[in-house]
Amino acid sequence: MSTIVVAAHKGGVGKTTVAVNLAASFAHYGKRTLLVDADPQGAVATALGITVVKPSLYELINKQIKANDAVVPVDNISELWLLGSELDLAGLEIEAPRMTLWQTKLADVLHDAETTWDMIIIDTPPGLGVLSTMALNAADGALVVCPPDYLAYRSLAHLQEALVLSKTPIMGIIPTMVSTQSRHAREALELIEDNYRDLILPSIPKRVALQDAMVAGMPIVNYQPNSDCAKAFLSLAKEVLSRAKTVAA
Template structure:
């Protein structure tokens, strides 16, 4: 296999057909699907809620939340991001301060009743945020004695659902009460999966948790798809892991594959999505394609 640029992210081949056989080799040689630009919407709402979830850290949840949301907004969708991680990385990545402002924690514990009081506008048109900070780490202790504690986030988001087309929840890397709240509030789950062996091992436990939430709390919950991230086609290990993902999960794997690049941390430091920081970069084009694929799959308006 020829040596590739480390910033390489594959683009869809013009002749690829939906349902065509996929493999790491096919991805590396650009032989996978393309998706049309979404049509404009006549109006907004009600939102479809998507939980960005993986109990393993460092797999690209926050990066995907930021850039998928920005890409959907660029296609005319109204998007609300919910930072549901006490580290507040999503808020920082969108350039939103989390000091002395209302956060998702205030809504969870009942200090605020109207989620609109916590919504912050970002510099990206059509993209809003409910921020989070370290206070959120105390939420699970507070919620454990609450009635219907798994459904509190759902009741919060229901109040603003009609204002948006998509709501993306960036979950913390755990399977605790906050993540269960996110799954209970969601219509779909997207699992960013690093193309690395240990990341692959944990997916079975996550899918088991999703099944439990579906059977006990949220029968409408669907697995929207598994998103391969940090793919480096130059390494045999990454190609083997990606082939295994395609083999095990089949059509549940997105055709879009996110490559590994140093542009992601650069964009994070700047506090803007990569689709704005470096719009011509292959990584930005990959997330724009992911937004088109999500709409084509019916997982977003």
């Protein structure tokens, strides 16, 4: 079993798209997978076509309910379960710092789940605030998402500092929304590859199909299984599964 956090300091870089599609790819390979949304934007449920999130992660943390008693199976995708969030989770950014040992509140919720699922994926909000800190502390390893963009490249160093503080090893960096159409994108991708060579994982191309899949409430492996982006996610999942064995060992 491995608990993996999908993280980035910068917003809008593709974290949720990676978390949802990677989790669905694990499920596609027959891995019992739990997808946890630690972002009050609640986009993970939306990406899976789920409109009502009950109970939300906020209730679990506040009432000390264990994940195993609250997860919901995702319709039409066997082996995938959700622990979703909605706007109420935003309150925790203010309330949590008054709680003792707040940094481990998400880890506590997931404690029993670690023996129930093969893989747990946690999606995070942008920034390195309270919710992201809880998520980093609940994980065995971090997957860092980075599009070919200079500011996203620059923010990798900030996240690395937070990962050192939470003692969460980096499993790899996923170049995402990759397009070589602009000079800026080509140069930013080169910067990322040159500076983080050993950490680079299979990349995800920039494709409208991934946005359409989100609107349809389906992961790409179900929405357009023969597309190059579905195949990219399956290749990425294979590589992450092999690295997860090392992280969990």
